[in-house]
Amino acid sequence: MTRGRLILIEGLDRTGKTTQTNLLLEKLGPNAQLIKFPERTTPIGKLIDKYLTERSFELADQAVHLLFAANRWELSHQIEALLRSGKHVILDRYVYSGVAYSSAKGVRGMDLQWCIQPEKGLIKPDLTLFFTTDTAAERQGFGDERYEVEEFQKKVKVKFNDVFKMFENPDYRVNHIKILDVGNKTVEDVAAAVWSLVSDHIATNKSTDFMYF
Numbered sequence: 286m287t288r289g290r291l292i293l294i295e296g297l298d299r300t301g302k303t304t305q306t307n308l309l310l311e312k313l314g315p316n317a318q319l320i321k322f323p324e325r326t327t328p329i330g331k332l333i334d335k336y337l338t339e340r341s342f343e344l345a346d347q348a349v350h351l352l353f354a355a356n357r358w359e360l361s362h363q364i365e366a367l368l369r370s371g372k373h374v375i376l377d378r379y380v381y382s383g384v385a386y387s388s389a390k391g392v393r394g395m396d397l398q399w400c401i402q403p404e405k406g407l408i409k410p411d412l413t414l415f416f417t418t419d420t421a422a423e424r425q426g427f428g429d430e431r432y433e434v435e436e437f438q439k440k441v442k443v444k445f446n447d448v449f450k451m452f453e454n455p456d457y458r459v460n461h462i463k464i465l466d467v468g469n470k471t472v473e474d475v476a477a478a479v480w481s482l483v484s485d486h487i488a489t490n491k492s493t494d495f496m497y498f
């Protein structure tokens with residue numbers, strides 16, 4: 286039996302990832318499961334949630350980074366088991382968010398190489414769709430969480446580019462990262478683009494091996 290595919294939707298805040306991952310889940314039906322990172326209900330996820338929602342809850346940036354990575358490790362066995370059972374797993378954010386957001390803080394020593402270390406050994410997505418937009422207007426209406434600030438989001442956008450460049454390096458064997466400009470597009474248009482890429486990927490990729498960060 287071929288394993289399920291690991292499909293990641295990544296992107297900046299307010300680019301419609303959650304809407305699109307839910308629509309994709311509906312399309313793929315019972316043979317798929319959606320996992321969102323951070324997964325805020327686990328013991329580590331609860332700490333992350335507290336950090337994001339309570340400005341007075343201070344943690345060292347290095348510790349926060351390791352918590353986000355640990356949150357992925359908490360779910361890693363479940364993800365692998367689902368894929369081995371033949372189910373597709375849709376991820377809403379994953380390793381690339383971890384590296385882009387933490388390195389965008391500009392903390393001494395926390396460069397891309399530092400940030401990727403605790404992610405090494407996690408299963409790599411088979412297909413990554415990165416949602417971006419050029420127009421600031423689309424990204425109005427940030428919420429109240431810690432990173433939802435225009436200035437910081439601009440830095441994150443630059444870092445995502447650096448992260449994808451780093452993964453083009455042959456040492457990381459980049460795999461299927463597609464950039465989707467969602468600016469000025471309707472929910473339906475983006476959903477159609479997502480479905481075309483995902484259905485094509487599923488129809489043509491049958492490998493049973495996993496790739497790892």
Ligand code: TMP
Pocket residue numbers: 298322323337353354378379380382383384386387432433
């Ligand atoms: P969310 O809005 O998708 O729930 O994500 C919460 C915030 O956490 C968002 O601003 C992105 C950030 N984040 C990280 O900083 N590192 C990570 O590893 C992940 C998954 C998210």
